[in-house]
Amino acid sequence: MSSSRAKLQQARRWVVKIGSALLTNDGQGLDSEAIRRWVDQLAVLRQQGVEIVLVSSGAVAEGMTRLGWSSRPNELNRLQAAAAVGQTGLVQAYEANFQRHDTHTAQILLTHDDLTSRNRYLNARAALKTLISMGVVAVVNENDTVVTDEFRFGDNDTLAALVANLIEADGVVLLTDQQGLFTGDPRSNPDAELISEVRAEDESIIAMAGDGGRLGRGGMATKVRAARLAARSGAVTLIASGREENVLLRLKAGEQLGTLLVPERSPMAARKQWIAGHLQARGTLVLDAGAVTALSERGKSLLPAGVRSLSGRFTRGEMVLMTDESGKVVARGLVNYGAADAEKIIGKPSALIESLLGYVSEEELVHRDNLVLA
Ligand SMILES: Nc1ncnc2c1ncn2[C@@H]1O[C@H](COP(=O)(O)OP(=O)(O)O)[C@@H](O)[C@H]1O
Numbered sequence: 001m002s003s004s005r006a007k008l009q010q011a012r013r014w015v016v017k018i019g020s021a022l023l024t025n026d027g028q029g030l031d032s033e034a035i036r037r038w039v040d041q042l043a044v045l046r047q048q049g050v051e052i053v054l055v056s057s058g059a060v061a062e063g064m065t066r067l068g069w070s071s072r073p074n075e076l077n078r079l080q081a082a083a084a085v086g087q088t089g090l091v092q093a094y095e096a097n098f099q100r101h102d103t104h105t106a107q108i109l110l111t112h113d114d115l116t117s118r119n120r121y122l123n124a125r126a127a128l129k130t131l132i133s134m135g136v137v138a139v140v141n142e143n144d145t146v147v148t149d150e151f152r153f154g155d156n157d158t159l160a161a162l163v164a165n166l167i168e169a170d171g172v173v174l175l176t177d178q179q180g181l182f183t184g185d186p187r188s189n190p191d192a193e194l195i196s197e198v199r200a201e202d203e204s205i206i207a208m209a210g211d212g213g214r215l216g217r218g219g220m221a222t223k224v225r226a227a228r229l230a231a232r233s234g235a236v237t238l239i240a241s242g243r244e245e246n247v248l249l250r251l252k253a254g255e256q257l258g259t260l261l262v263p264e265r266s267p268m269a270a271r272k273q274w275i276a277g278h279l280q281a282r283g284t285l286v287l288d289a290g291a292v293t294a295l296s297e298r299g300k301s302l303l304p305a306g307v308r309s310l311s312g313r314f315t316r317g318e319m320v321l322m323t324d325e326s327g328k329v330v331a332r333g334l335v336n337y338g339a340a341d342a343e344k345i346i347g348k349p350s351a352l353i354e355s356l357l358g359y360v361s362e363e364e365l366v367h368r369d370n371l372v373l374a
């Protein structure tokens with residue numbers, strides 16, 4: 001087995017996306033047998049220690065079936081109405097199946113704004129992470145009923161990749177109606193060959209990937225682009241057929257199914273690059289000399305004890321600058337406590353956090369995994 005395949009096997013958090021084409025059996029209503037089989041597999045994966053977030057399409061297609069429409073309407077209001085009708089069918093199907101495994105599901109409907117506005121982004125992230133920690137399977141879809149221009153993400157491949165960025169998933173599995181990415185669209189090109197593994201950044205795959213079928217929105221083109229997005233936070237993406245028997249369990253066992261799109265950087269390197277480049281600092285922590293040395297020379301995390309003062313109005317998870325006493329920036333990173341709580345614990349040993357705050361999030365103020373030296 002290639003070492004890249006092992007990356008998916010070892011991934012502890014997977015975003016699994018099930019496409020419209022697959023879910024609705026090409027327009028025949030929700031394929032409840034298939035949903036049962038995927039849920040059974042997801043339940044086994046969870047027993048094997050994999051955390052799962054599900055991104056499921058199919059609301060519009062299911063709504064059309066329920067409303068007796070044979071063709072996809074062009075008017076936005078009718079599409080939105082179909083999505084609203086179909087979404088209840090989708091969540092019913094997942095909830096009923098996960099209940100057989102004593103697992104709760106949660107419906108999360110997201111719009112583009114939710115992932116671009118910092119506040120909403122942090123809320124979505126905190127809610128999803130809390131659900132994961134409680135063992136609840138979130139079932140995510142685009143909030144089709146409120147998006148303004150014709151379906152903003154449009155396809156759920158992009159949404160799955162953005163969710164992976166959001167919750168730092170290390171694996172994205174896109175289940176569709178083809179075996180994976182072929183050198184050309186197999187619907188029109190019978191000689192096209194399946195690609196087993198490719199770099200997510202490889203330019204040549206963009207040209208190979210065509211658009212989608214009757215029900216699907218993005219085709220392979222959006223899957224390839226989604227793999228690139230997921231690679232930004234270091235996640236591997238696997239495109240495979242959801243009709244393949246036990247596909248998820250076989251992937252977890254390391255079988256060479258589908259197409260693996262491999263990120264250039266390790267999750268850690270990608271994460272650090274993201275911290276370094278993409279976030280605005282919300283505050284500053286001034287460190288004592290010992291803490292400066294611990295961070296810059298020994299690669300340590302920042303403990304509250306090494307902080308002399310702070311400024312800014314930051315909340316947990318936001319980015320702060322860390323400076324020495326002369327004001328020189330030594331590092332930047334994501335802080336584990338909001339400013340008000342941080343103020344109470346700076347200069348104190350981590351063992352006192354619980355008595356000072358009444359709870360402990362982490363013993364570090366900034367963990368070294370979430371910290372980049374200047
Ligand atoms: N290079 C390619 N390899 C495989 N499938 C391709 C390729 N180019 C286009 N496709 C088409 O993409 C479709 C899958 O995308 P789509 O219909 O959007 O499904 P989903 O709803 O699962 O996202 C396939 O049915 C296939 O015909």
Ligand SMILES: N[C@@H](CCC(=O)OP(=O)(O)O)C(=O)O
Pocket residue numbers: 018019020021056057058059060061083141142144154155156157212215216217218219
């Ligand atoms: N939000 C839409 C899904 C859009 C869609 O079909 O996406 P995809 O499965 O990527 O082709 C729905 O639930 O119908």
